[in-house]
Amino acid sequence: MTGAALQLRLLWQRNAGLYGLYLLLIALLAVYAWLHPGLLSVAGVARFTQNWFPIAVVALAQTLIMLMGGIDLAIGATVSLGCVLAASWIGDSYGGAALGIALAVGVGAVIGGTVGAIVALLRIPAIVVTLAASFIIGGIALLVMPRPGGHVPAWLSDGLAGETPTALVLLLCLLVAWRILQATPLGQDINAAGNNPHGAFRSGVNVARARIVAYAISGALSAFAGVYVAAQTGSGDPIIGGPFILDSITAAVLGGVGFLGGIGAFRGAIAGSLLLAVMINVMFFLGFPPVxxxxxxxxIIVVAMGLRLLRER
Amino acid sequence: MLASLKRLPGASWLIHPVTLVYLVVIAIWITAGIMKPGFARIGHLRYLLELAAVIGIAAAGQTLVIIAAGIDLSVAAVITFAAILTPIVSVGWDPTGLLGILFVLAITTAIGAVNGVGVVLLRVHPLIITLATATILQGSLLLIAGGSAVSTTNPAVVWLGNERLWGFPVTILTWLVVAAATLVVLHRTVLGGWLYAIGTNPRASRLAGVNAPLTLITVYAISGASAGLAGLLLLGMNRQGYVGIGEPYLLGTIAAVVVGGTSILGGRGSYLGTIAGAILLVTLTALITVVNASPGLRMILFGGLVLAMLLIAGRVQETR
Incomplete structure (x- = not known):
């Protein structure tokens, strides 16, 4: 009994600082459900999570890097690359599709790992490396597919982005994977290296390896977001990833991920990206122009930072 | 050998990173001139300097911001904004076209100041606030111009981008003026000293009486103004503004600053290095555009080039 109470108190404390965000989320979701009652059905949830999913995934990718005290400006280009690779490699058979997705995500991981190695081993600031990398990765995406094209088999589009809430299931899978990562020594290394790199290094953590792995995972996640976008639109687009740079940073910051590393978590990124997705959906529903x-x-990001400042006073 | 050279009195500037960048530029010019006779023609070199002027002017503000341990990611959006807004606001009844220029510069300066206010008052990380500003600008550009290209006939802008004064292109002369002003601000004014102080240690600088809020708002405003001026030059050279015209200049300015020996972590560096960085960047870009490459390949080469330059010049010492 006391164990359960302790657990509850721990949970409460862990989420402290995010309650305002949760309340705002619930309010916005309520408004959205009121505007659009269709949301409260399996198909409605499926459609909503589809819009949310890519933002949530890139928010996670960005959170991982920000936890390491870095910033990833190459996320948008990696999403584009994942998108065009998916549209050119995914075969029509089940096996071909699995292979295509695995290859696209693998390329994302390799590219992310390379960027991580440059940041961690050669000690060049993450912001300039990822900015330069965004040109290289975006260029590769343009080489793969100079203009929008390619195709993703219809059954895959329907499966990933159809009437079934596959995206929600995938998000839960990611949550489980994150939890497992946190329980491994490597996950602990990543946390430690983000929280206090000097301390971690002195305690025998291989900081460089932890950073490279974090960047590789981040690259794989971004590429997977690209694969999902390709399934959503049914084709590839070499410049579709652009808006995801700010989206990922905004979601992470809204979710309380700090800029100096070590602060923030999965739930923050998820909540932040959800807020962004609901906001976009509500605006779309109210008939605002895309501009x-x-x-x-x-x-929203400026307002969020302003609110945080008010709370700290 | 380098160490022994360092001990020679008065020779330390010889192995200073900034000097090295200039030497590399000259070496490339000579080598490329021998390999490909057209490269070292005075006309071509002058053209390279004109291109470097746009990066160099935009990077002037970026240098000041980075020395104060900030960063301005809105440079590309501000350049595009200026290049598209100028033709729209240049009114027919003003034959000189100066009014439009002043109006646009005032707006871009205000945009920069808003960045500064966000950094100072809301204590938003400069990365976020400038990225947010860039996004807002992109959105408003679509509203203003609808995404199509606009050409200009504003005489002052055309003069800025194309004319010669005593044989020198006005673009290069403008850059000289901007460079002189930036160097004076950095090394001969209180503001410059405050920038280095804030960049080195914000807390200590505050205790020492530095007016950090005013300084930061000023440098971000300067960055907005310099990006706006770069946008005007670019518009004058192209005679046309379109969405995406400023795109390469975000990485361009940051690369020029970092390659020029200014620390991205703030507190160290000078605009003299940025000038060399801008010229080096343009020179190397000219070398790769000699190869007939597709847009994708050109992006890869540009990014790879900047990365290679960073590998040589941009490493930070990490204490352990």
Whole structure:
């Protein structure tokens, strides 16, 4: 009994600081469900999570890097690359599709790992490396597919982005995978290296390896987001990833992920990306032009930072 | 050998990283001139300097911001914004076209100041606030211009981008003026000293009486103004503004600053290095565009080039 109470208190404390965000989320979701009652059905949830899923995945990718005290400006280009690779490699058979997805995600992991190695081993600031890498990766995406094209088999599009809430299941899988990672020594290394690199290094943590792995996972996640976008649209687009840079950072920051490393978690990134997705959906539903989304996305982050400042006073 | 050279009195500037960058630029010019006779023609070199002027002017603000341990990711969006807004606001009844220029520069300066206010008052990380500003600008550009290209006939802008004064292109002369002003601000004014202080140790600088809020808002405003001016030059050279015209200049300015020996962590560096970085970047880009490459390959070469330059010049010492 006391164990359960302790567990509850721990849970409460862990989420402290995010309650405002949770309340805002519930309120916004309620508004959205009121505007659009169709949300409260299996198909409605499926459609909503489809819009949310890529943002959630890139938010996770960004959170991992920000936990290491870095920043990844190559996420958008990696999403584009994953998208065009999926549209050119995914075969029509089940095996061919699995192979295509695995290859695209693998390429993302290798590219992420390479960027991580440059940051960790050669000690060049993450912001400039990932900015330069975004040009290289974006260029590769353009080489693979100079203009939108390719195709993703219809059954895969329906399966991943159809009437069934596959995206929600995938998110839960990611949550489980994250939990497992946290329980492994490697996951602990990543946390330690993010929280206090010097301390971690002195305690025998291989900081460089932890960083490289974090970047590789981040690259794989971004590429997978690209694969999902390809399934959603049914084709590849070499510049579709652009908006995901700010989206990923915004979601992570809204979710309380700190800029100096070590602060933040899965739930923050998920909550932050959910807020962004609901906001976009509500704006779309109220008939705002797509242009207004840009402006709203830019403003929400400033408002969030302002609110945090008020709370700290 | 380098160490012994260092001990010679007065020779330390010889192995200073900035000097090295200039020497590399000259070496490339000579080598490329021998390999490909057209490269070292005075006309071609002048053209390279004109291209470097756009990066160099935009990077002037970026240098100041980075020395104060900040970063401005809105540079590309501000350049595009200026290049598209100028033709739209240049009114027919003003034959000089100066009014439009002043208006656009005022707006871009204000945009920069808003970045600064966000950094100072809301204590938003500069990365976030400038990225947010860039996104808002992109959105408003679509509203203003609808995504199509606009050409300009504004005489002052055309003069800035194309004319010669005493044989020198106005673009290069403008850069010289901007460079002189930036160097004076950095090394001969209180503001410059404050920038280095803030970049080195914000807390200590505050205790020492540095007016950090005012300084930061000023440098971000300067960065907005310099990006706006770069956008005007670019518009003058192209006679046309379109969405995406400023795109390469975000990485371009940051690369020029970092390659020029300014620490991305703030507190160290000078605009003299940035000038060399801008010229080196443009020179190497010219070398790769000699190869007939597709847009994708050109992006890869550009990114790879900057990465290679960073490998040589941009490493930070990590204490362990």
């Amino acid at each position: 207004a989304q840009y402006i709203a996305k830019g403003l």
